[in-house]
Amino acid sequence: MNSSEVETDEDLVELENIEAEVARRHLSSFVRIAWPIIESVPLVWNWHLDVLCDELERMSRGEIDRLLINVPPGTMKSLLVSVFWPAWEWTRDPKLKYLAASYSADLSTRDTMKVRDLLLSAWYRRVYGVTLRGDQSAKTWIINDFGGWRIATSTGGRGTGEHPDRIIIDDPHSATQSRSEVERKAALDWYDQTISSRGATRGVKFVVIMQRLHQEDMAGHLLSLGGWRHRMFPMRFELERADIRDERNVAGELLWPALFPEEKLRVLERDLGPYGVASQMQQRPAPIGGGLFKRIWFPLIPATDVPKTALRCRGWDTAATEGAGDYTTGVRIAWAEGIFYVEDVVRGQWGPDGVDRRMMYAAKMDGRGVRIREEKEPGAAGKTVCIKRARDLVGYDYRPVPTTGDKEVRANTFRAQCEAGNVRMVQAPWNETYLQELEVFPNGTHDDQVDASSAAFNDLATGPRPLRVARARWG
Numbered sequence: 001m002n003s004s005e006v007e008t009d010e011d012l013v014e015l016e017n018i019e020a021e022v023a024r025r026h027l028s029s030f031v032r033i034a035w036p037i038i039e040s041v042p043l044v045w046n047w048h049l050d051v052l053c054d055e056l057e058r059m060s061r062g063e064i065d066r067l068l069i070n071v072p073p074g075t076m077k078s079l080l081v082s083v084f085w086p087a088w089e090w091t092r093d094p095k096l097k098y099l100a101a102s103y104s105a106d107l108s109t110r111d112t113m114k115v116r117d118l119l120l121s122a123w124y125r126r127v128y129g130v131t132l133r134g135d136q137s138a139k140t141w142i143i144n145d146f147g148g149w150r151i152a153t154s155t156g157g158r159g160t161g162e163h164p165d166r167i168i169i170d171d172p173h174s175a176t177q178s179r180s181e182v183e184r185k186a187a188l189d190w191y192d193q194t195i196s197s198r199g200a201t202r203g204v205k206f207v208v209i210m211q212r213l214h215q216e217d218m219a220g221h222l223l224s225l226g227g228w229r230h231r232m233f234p235m236r237f238e239l240e241r242a243d244i245r246d247e248r249n250v251a252g253e254l255l256w257p258a259l260f261p262e263e264k265l266r267v268l269e270r271d272l273g274p275y276g277v278a279s280q281m282q283q284r285p286a287p288i289g290g291g292l293f294k295r296i297w298f299p300l301i302p303a304t305d306v307p308k309t310a311l312r313c314r315g316w317d318t319a320a321t322e323g324a325g326d327y328t329t330g331v332r333i334a335w336a337e338g339i340f341y342v343e344d345v346v347r348g349q350w351g352p353d354g355v356d357r358r359m360m361y362a363a364k365m366d367g368r369g370v371r372i373r374e375e376k377e378p379g380a381a382g383k384t385v386c387i388k389r390a391r392d393l394v395g396y397d398y399r400p401v402p403t404t405g406d407k408e409v410r411a412n413t414f415r416a417q418c419e420a421g422n423v424r425m426v427q428a429p430w431n432e433t434y435l436q437e438l439e440v441f442p443n444g445t446h447d448d449q450v451d452a453s454s455a456a457f458n459d460l461a462t463g464p465r466p467l468r469v470a471r472a473r474w475g
Contacts, residue, residue, distance in 0.1 A: 016126075016127060017127065019033060020033075020127035020128065023088075023091070024088075024091045024092060024128075026053070026057070027053040027056055027057050027060075027084065027085060027088050028049065028050055028053040030084060030087075030088045030091070031043075031049070031053070031080065031084045031088075032045070033123075034084060034087065034118055034123075034124070037117065037118055037121045037123065037124070038079075038083070038114045038117050038118055039079075044256075044258050044259050046075075046255070046256045046258065046259070047247045048071065048075065048233050048247075048255060048256070049076060049080065051231065051233075051245045051247075052069065052071075052077075052080055052081070052231065053080070055067055055069075055229070055231060056080075056081065056085050056207070059205050059207065060089055060092070064205070064229050065203075065205050065206070065227075066205070066206045066222075066227055066228045066229060067205075067206070067207045067208070067228070067229050067231070068208045068209075068219060068222055068223070068228045068229065068230045068231070069081070069207070069208070069209040069210075069230075069231050069232075070209075070210065070211065070212055070219060070230075070231070070232040070233070070283040071209070071211075071231075071232075071233050071255075071283075072211065072233075072234070072235045072255065072260075072280060072281045072283075073211060073280055074259070074260070075233075075255065075256060075259075077170070077209045078107070078111055078170050078171075078209075079111075079114070081168060081170060081207055081209050082100055082108070082111040082115075082168050082170050083111050083114045083115055083118070084118075085207075086098050086100075086115055086150060086166070086168075087115050087118045087119065087124070089166075090119070090128075090130055090144060090148055091128045091130065093148075094130045094144050094145075094146035094147075094148045095146050095147050095148045096148050096165045096166060097148055097149050097150075097162075097163070097164040097165050097166070097202075098148075098149070098150040098151070098164055098165070098166045098167075098168060099150075099151050099153065099162055099164040099166070099167045099168070099195075099198065100112065100150060100151065100152050100153070100167075100168040100169075100170065101152075101153045101154060101155055101157065101167075101168070101169050101170070101172070101195070102154060102155065102169070102170045102171050102172070103154065103155050103171055103172055103173055103174045103177060103187070104154060104174070105140070105152065105153060105154035105157060107170070107171065108140075108152035108153060108154065108170065109139050109140055109152045111152070111170070112139060112140060112141075112142060112150055112151075112152040113139060115142065115150055116132065116142050119131055119132050119142070119144065120132060130144050130145065130146065131144065131145055132144055132145070133145045139152070140152040140153070151164070155169070155172045155173070155186075155187045155190055156186055156187060156190040162198060163198055163201065163202055163204075164198060164202070164204060165202050165203070165204060165205070166204065166205055166206075166207070167195060167198060167204055167205070167206045167207070168207050168209075169191070169195075169206070169207070169208045169209070169210075169218070170208075170209050170210070171209070171210050171211070172187045172191070172208070172210060172217075172218045173187055173210070173213055173214075173217055173218065175213055175276070175279070175280070178213035178214045178217055178279075178443075179214070179442065179443075184214060184216055184217060187218055188216075188218060188221050191218060191221070191222075208222060208228075211279055211280045211283060212279055212283040212284060212285055213279045213280070213285070213443070214279075214285050214443045214444075215285045215440060215443060215444050215445040216445050217285075220285075220445075230243075231243060231245060232283050233246055233255055233283075234255065234281065234282040234283045234284075235254065235255050235260065235265065235281040235282060236252050236253070236254060236255075236265075236281070236282065237249075237250060237251060237252060237253040237254075237255075238251065238282070239251050241284075268281075269281065275443065279443070285440050285443040285444065292408070292411070292415055292438075292441055292442070293415060293418060293438035293439060293441060293450075294418075294419075294439070295435050295438075295439060297418040297419060297421070297423065298342070298418065298423060298424070298425040298435060298438075299424055299425065300424075300425055300426075300427040300431065301341075301424050301425070301426060301427065302426070302427060303343070303426045303427070303428075305424070306334055306336070306341045306343060306424075306426065307334075307336040307337070309336065310334035310335055310336035310341065311334065311335045311336070311460060312332060312333070312334045312335075312343070312366065312369065312370040312371065313332070313333055313370065313371040313372070313373055313456040313457075313459045313460050314330050314331065314332040314333075314344075314362060314363075314366055314370055314371070314372055314373070314456055315330070315331050315332075315333070315373050315374070315375070315451075315452040315453060315454065315455030315456030315457070315459065316328070316329070316330045316359065316372070316373065316374040316375065316452055316455065317329050317374075317375050317448045317449075317451035317452040317455065318355050318359075318374060318375075318385075319349070319350075319355075319448070320350075320351060320352045320355060321349065321351065322349060322350055322351035322354060323349050324349060325349065326349075326446065326448060327347050327348065327349055327446055327448040327449075328347070328348060328349070328350055328354075328355050328358065328448070329345065329346065329347040329448040329449050329451075329452040330344075330345070330346040330347075330358070330359065330362050330452055331344070331345050331346075331449060331452040331453045331455075331456050332344040332345075332362075332366060332370065332456065333453065333456040333457055333460060335460045338422060339422055339423070339424060340417055340422055340423045340424070340457060340460065341423075341424045341425070341426060342423065342424070342425045342426065342434070342453065343426050344426070344428070344430075345428075345430040345433075345434055345449060345452075346358060346362050347430070347433070347448070347449065356389070356392060359372075359389070359392075359393070360392060360393065363393055363396050363398075368395065368396055368397070370397075371397045371399075371459055371460075372393060372396055372397060372398040372399070373398075373399055373400075373401050373455045373456060373459045374386065374389065374398070374399075374400050374401065374455065375400075375401060375403050375451055375452075375455050376400035376401060376402050376403060377403070382400075386400035401455055401458070401459070407441075407442060407447055407450065407451060407454075408442055410451070410454045410458070411441070411450050411451075411453075411454045413454075413457065413458055413461055414453055414454050414457040414458070417457070417461075433449075434449050437449045437450060438450060
């Protein structure tokens with residue numbers, strides 16, 4: 001080998017060492033260099049990645065303890081947070097321990113395998129001197145030769161007994177799970193009762209990255225608790241919701257036009273539908289202007305415009321926890337000449353006695369000519385409550401109605417008449433609260449006003465006259 005070749009080899013080694021040191025200091029540089037090791041497609045960079053890299057670096061420096069990120073799918077969130085960031089931190093402190101969770105153990109395992117591939121690469125071992133020990137084929141738990149580890153688990157899965165330095169929660173709910181109250185609550189209970197206390201003695205730091213799928217998803221839950229640094233970048237820019245670090249300033253401007261140009265995004269939006277676009281792309285639980293129910297479907301009118309001879313029914317959705325939990329709601333709807341009128345809403349968080357008193361008071365104010373329909377809870381307890389209520393409301397047209405089908409199915413007939421232009425709303429102080437709930441249904445925190453409206457409307461619509469006239473309006 002001649003001298004020039006030796007100098008060239010030495011220059012290459014020196015250049016590699018310089019690049020490795022730059023990458024050790026800056027996460028964005030590390031990602032650019034390490035990308036070809038685990039991905040076969042070319043890296044396309046975007047400004048939001050610089051912002052997220054900066055936020056993660058701040059966490060590594062101890063400036064942030066809890067970071068919540070809401071970005072659309074396909075914007076490199078998992079690779080950046082769950083793969084590159086841990087591997088980058090191990091170049092600086094290989095003793096760090098990570099617990100990584102997702103709604104599916106397969107997803108968190110996938111990312112653990114990518115971290116493993118990166119650590120086993122000749123480049124990483126050569127320039128940083130860190131590699132894995134033990135069973136190199138392990139998929140859910142990898143350990144480096146300095147004692148640092150990374151465990152892959154699922155939301156609701158392993159966590160007890162492990163005390164990591166970092167907890168990464170990447171998509172705690174799937175889109176399907178987010179629609180189930182039971183599954184949403186299970187994920188939140190897992191966080192509150194198991195994961196939130198892990199690593200407390202080690203100064204654990206949390207990163208949660210996900211799309212907004214429901215008002216009561218994990219992001220909504222954490223924001224209500226407070227203490228989280230929040231970065232939110234929707235696919236299309238919305239000025240009124242702009243993140244302080246969002247570099248866009250024109251309404252509708254795309255987040256990553258090089259990767260998601262307008263023509264590609266339109267196809268995705270068509271396939272996702274209004275709710276999918278709102279939650280996954282725009283990071284809001286429901287579309288602007290409403291999802292299943294739209295605000296523009298409810299023109300406001302004065303109470304004097306409702307015919308006095310209208311048929312009336314007040315539907316009730318009851319709860320029994322005073323000052324907390326679900327609301328008890330009574331919605332009165334009137335019908336006359338093919339038009340339905342949302343006339344009055346009574347709503348509050350009352351105990352059992354308070355619910356009884358409010359229902360009696362509303363019955364007296366409405367008068368005996370107004371029907372009273374209450375959604376009957378399943379089981380013996382629901383039957384007992386309705387029997388007592390019937391005795392209390394003797395002399396009134398009270399009847400419990402079974403809750404058959406899911407809430408969306410029960411609301412469909414009411415929604416159809418709203419969309420057809422056959423519904424009006426009396427102008428009143430409760431209008432905004434009512435409309436806000438309907439706009440985000442079924443992804444909202446509460447649905448009592450929808451359920452009560454369905455109970456009243458469906459009772460009126462089952463009679464021959466309302467149903468016949470309403471159909472005539474369709475043409």
